[in-house]
Amino acid sequence: MWPSKSRTETVTCLACGAERPRDEAREYDKHGDRWDRDGKTFEHLCKSCHGDLCHHPRDELEALLVDLEAGERDRAAFLTRYLATVEERYGTLEERER
Known part of the structure; x- marks a missing residue:
């Protein structure tokens, strides 16, 4: 059976600790490669904290x-x-x- 679309997953922002619905957050991949999804679990940032981030590469x-x-x-x-x-x-x- 398919999960209910009316159920909203809640995530916690790793920067400020606020709880938000998943669709109001951004995924954060500490390795900087959010497109390679195999075997990963993601942390999340609220949109405000995500906007405050520096989006430059962080290779090392x-x-x-x-x-x-x-x-x-x-x-x-x-x-x-x-x-x-x-x-x-x-x-x-x-x-x-x-």
């Missing part, structure tokens, strides 16, 4: 966050380590703008 960002144990240390310690690692790997912003 997720791996970097895992390497730096994001979410497992206090914010100040994480940001200090993040900035130092980014500068070490990619140079300063001033260097990249030259």
Whole structure:
């Protein structure tokens, strides 16, 4: 039997925590490849939070966050380590703008 079309799935925005009907949210794929759907589960963002995102490529960002144990240390310690690692790997912003 087919699921009822009148039933609305509710999802939670990973940025602000608001619950929204699925059709009022956007899928978020932490690997940046939402078109390859095999074996994936998606997180969701409300339309407002999705609009606030930077939509530039983030090739190595997720791996970097895992390497730096994001979410497992206090914010100040994480940001200090993040900035130092980014500068070490990619140079300063001033260097990249030259």
